Amino acid sequence: MSTWGKRDDMVVHQREPFNAEPPRTALAGRRTTPLDAFYGRNHGPVPGVDPGAWRLTVDGLVRNPLELSLEQLRDRFEEVEVAATLQCAGNRRAELIEVRDIPGEAPWGSGAVGTARWSGVRLADVLAHAGLRPGAAHIAFAAPDVSQDADPPQPYGGSIPTEKALRPEVLLAWAMDGRQLPRIHGAPLRVVVPGWIGARSVKWLTRITARAEPSGNYFQATAYRLLPADADPDRAGPGAGVSLGPLALNCDILSPDDGAHLPPGPILVTGYALAGDDQTVSRVEVSADGGASWTEADLDPGDGPWTWRHWHTTVDLPQGEVEVTARAWDATGAGQPESPATLWNPKGYANNSQPRIRLNPRS
Incomplete structure (x- = not known):
């Protein structure tokens, strides 16, 4: 420790x-x-x-x-x-x-x-x-x-x-x-x-x-x-x-890690989604081609209205470097901004843009 x-x-x-x-x-x-x-x-x-x-x-x-x-x-x-x-x-x-x-x-x-x-x-x-x-x-x-x-x-x-x-x-x-x-x-x-x-x-x-x-x-x-x-x-x-007070809708990819070396084929992608204050997460989608197509993820029920909801889905990795992206919506229909560039601020707060990781082919 x-x-x-x-x-x-x-x-x-x-x-x-x-x-x-x-x-x-x-x-x-x-x-x-x-x-x-x-x-x-x-x-x-x-x-x-x-x-x-x-x-x-x-x-x-x-x-x-x-x-x-x-x-x-x-x-x-x-x-x-x-x-x-x-x-x-x-x-x-x-x-x-x-x-x-x-x-x-x-x-x-x-x-x-x-x-x-x-x-x-x-x-x-x-x-x-x-x-x-x-x-x-x-x-x-x-x-x-x-x-x-x-x-x-x-x-x-x-x-x-x-x-x-x-x-x-x-x-x-x-x-x-x-x-x-x-x-x-x-x-x-x-x-x-x-x-x-x-x-x-x-x-x-x-x-x-x-x-x-x-x-x-x-x-x-x-x-x-x-x-x-x-x-x-x-x-x-x-x-x-x-x-700053109430949290903004957010989600992130937790596994696999950014930069991981994985073989082509099906892989499990997991993460969490969290809606701020009184909102709830309604849907999460995952893309394995940089946002060209999307797969809806399975959401766990969470442990109450104030907790994150973990999600998971299986995607097929093609050959070569792959960009995996996720995005969430809350119950109002609001989604996440696509790029962190639109959210940049001089203290670096409240980044709730769509998360992205890059996976590399296993050598």
Whole structure:
């Protein structure tokens, strides 16, 4: 095992803070992602939090401010479990970098995505206990991990609209796949916001604040915003661009791996598809000739409305190099953009273009 109990073959983009993803094939066929293969995305050193001394503060536009220990959270509120897929906003950034360089950003491949069963309490139940006041349109989260990305450095934070925060799928989670939440994934308590970019599922949660406006934290106001292609990210201040929230429809090929050497003939192609927020995946198609013809893939049922759906199909590989492409649709009939070139942005976020791999004839 490598750092933080992860697989030895993790692709480590940065060791401090720890940022790493598994090879894409480690995710193939696994509806729940093994803990040792679950990606890590951090903006500062992982904080050391004493669970016994830890307290959660709930304040802001509430009638009854709260300070809760982990034991009080367990005792006062119903424990629930939600299966949810988390995906980093920078997942598949490497494909955008191939279009045009994105200086200063990690070249995330296809592995910054993972699915787990999260256990904890509904954020809505805690907010109901605190009693939201009129005008509480946003719920902000604060954590102790300090990031050097901000100038001056500041602890990580973010927010979501109250409308989303009150949805029953949004959790304050203390367990992951039936086990105590690992420190690298946010122990003792983290937020899980299904259907939204992973950046809003704040780890090592210490404070929840009801606000009239979105969080002013750097990672809400300045980072994780979709800038125009001609923007200079070093000059973009708070409020520039579009704040990222719900995930875009996405799918990817997990097996075989890009560049694999395979003989001509039938091969099994597998992957996943994920629809953001309230949408569902309705269809996935695969092409083995660069998009000239398509075969509909079989979709597994998934583990709930907030998880990816794995798919598979068999295609015939011709002689020579082959380009395999996939594309998904959601229940509204929306599909994926054909090319990452149309999605390029100066931070490399939200690449949901049709994935492509190249396979080579076995020598």
